Structure formats: structure tokens, C-alpha cells
Amino acid sequence: MNDIVTRYLDTWNATDEALAELLATHWSDDCVYVDPLADVHGRDAVRATIQAVRTQFPGFVFTSVGEVDAHHQQARFQWGLGPAGEEPVIVGFDVVVLDADQRIRDVRGFLDRVPA
Template identity: 65%
Template structure:
């Protein structure tokens, strides 16, 4: 399941739209949903657009894992950080991923733990 978190973060860190679409196709279910306090998206196109908007808002920032994922059944819970590469994260969040029967990301429920004022 750690590979799923790696693929998830790789998708979020990919700035090239075509490469991001390839990652979404490979690792995310076609009807995948993403929900956090700031966004709601369903399907590869909408999720890709959401990721693109984050890159526009935070250019040069990268997502990194914070700690180790906790998993059971088809669910993964983990913390992530967002900030300039090589620096402490400015934003820290907490996501729960649920995979489908093929191991693709089907549902993402996101929370923000630390947001600058």
C-alpha cells in the first residue's frame, strides 16, 4: 500500500499535464473522487485540473510524506507536507485513500492540519 501513497504523491507533484494524465490513468480509477476542505472533484479530468490549480497557486512547491502510512483493508491514512523542495512544509495535511478491487485510487478524503495564517 506504500506504493499507492508514492503514486499518489507523484501524481500531485507532476507539473506536466500530459504526464499527470498518464499517472491518473495508471493509478486512479476512472470515476475516482477527491474531496478536501477547498475542492471537490470527480474523474481524471477534474482531479487533474484541481492538481494543476494547486501548482498555479504554489509554484515550485512539492508534496512529501510526513511519517508512515497506516493501512487496513483497502484504506490508507497518511500525512503529507507541501512546501518548497528541501524545506520544511508550509502546509500539512492528512488524507485517507480508498482503493478499488484493482488497487487503483478510488476515493480521497483530505483534511488540512496546518495552514499558514
């Protein structure tokens, strides 16, 4: 499951060209992404959400914070968002559920620390 979390974070850090490929490879057709600021369905909507975040936080990167806890077809993990090589400005917690083909089907996200 560490690999799927890595691919998940790679997706959030991807440029537009790589983003479409990562979504097609690692996310199911009918994927769902829900967090306090978004509730989207399908790869196109996930791509638009990721692009909006990348636009809002230019130069920031998503990184893993701590260990991945996984069982069955799901994993939970904490991530950070901030300038590369610096302390994350934003920290969140996501639960990822995979489909039978080991692709991301459902993500439920929470924000643990956000700037004022």
C-alpha cells in the same frame, strides 16, 4: 500500500504530461477527491484540481510526512507541501480508498496546518 501513497504524491507533483499518465494508471475512472477546498469527481476534475494547486504554489512539492497506516483497501497518511528540501508550509492528512484493481477510487483530505 506505501507504493500507492508514493504514486499518489507523484501525481500531485507531476508535470502536465506525466499527470495524465499517472491519473490513467493509478486512479479509477470514477474517482472522487474531497478536501476542505475541493469536491470533485472523475479524473479530469482531479487533474484540474491538481493543476490549480500547482499554479497556486509554483515550485512547491508534496512529500510524505510520517508513516502510512493501512488496512484492507485504505490508507491514511500525512503529507507536506512546501519548497523542495525545506519544512513544509502546509501539512495535510489524507485517506485513500482503492478499488478492486488497486487504483485510487476515493480520497478524503484534511488540512492540518495552513499559512495565515
